[in-house]
Amino acid sequence: AIQMTQSPSSLSASVGDRVTITCRASQGIRNDLGWYQQKPGKAPKLLIYDASSLHSGVPSRFSGSGSGTDFTLTISSLQPEDFATYYCLQDYSYPLTFGPGTKVDIK
Amino acid sequence: EVQLLESGGGLVQPGGSLRLSCAASGFTFSSSAMSWVRQAPGKGLEWVSGISGGGDSTYYADSVKGRFSISRDHSTNTLYLQMNTLRADDTALYYCAREAGYSSADKIDYWGQGTLVTVSS
Numbered sequence: 001a002i003q004m005t006q007s008p009s010s011l012s013a014s015v016g017d018r019v020t021i022t023c024r025a026s027q028g029i030r031n032d033l034g035w036y037q038q039k040p041g042k043a044p045k046l047l048i049y050d051a052s053s054l055h056s057g058v059p060s061r062f063s064g065s066g067s068g069t070d071f072t073l074t075i076s077s078l079q080p081e082d083f084a085t086y087y088c089l090q091d092y093s094y095p096l097t098f099g100p101g102t103k104v105d106i107k
Numbered sequence: 108e109v110q111l112l113e114s115g116g117g118l119v120q121p122g123g124s125l126r127l128s129c130a131a132s133g134f135t136f137s138s139s140a141m142s143w144v145r146q147a148p149g150k151g152l153e154w155v156s157g158i159s160g161g162g163d164s165t166y167y168a169d170s171v172k173g174r175f176s177i178s179r180d181h182s183t184n185t186l187y188l189q190m191n192t193l194r195a196d197d198t199a200l201y202y203c204a205r206e207a208g209y210s211s212a213d214k215i216d217y218w219g220q221g222t223l224v225t226v227s228s
Binding site for chain 1: 142151152153154157166167168169202206207212213214215216217218219220221
């Protein structure tokens, strides 16, 4: 199975900050990677698919980049509603595998 | 509007069985692969199982292979997860999820709200 790692595991940031989260795959996965946001007690929501495409309804402050094994999620200006846990997911092949998550909280 | 409504969770003893259901609406059910994803209390997301749009291909995480079985009923637009020989580490919130594609692995674009499975004596 393809292993996914994420860094950092957590970060503290202020409203307005630029935040970057990275995800690395144990083998090349083309651009078959998605980013998800999960708030406590809620189901995850798709933010970015195919590494860099913005899902419908997602604010443009979210962006993704990367291909192969290294990927990045960037929040250009952190908003109060963005404090959450973020996961990457490779959908290159089964079994699908998630990264361990990055918790973004308030500094 | 895509809606996924899970049911069937509950408390079960170790070694027991449970069948989860997911009622799908708002899209052409037979055109989408589907998955189950779980989340243990306070932990991250773990993909459990997937099934192609036609139901002819199924996939499992190593942690559940041989114990869980995924299936779908196109007449009722329902996804199932039959869980046997349950263990304490199967305790989790189980999400039903839609994949954007039909047969090969694809992004998960919609999620249900989850059904809680607790395995304990």
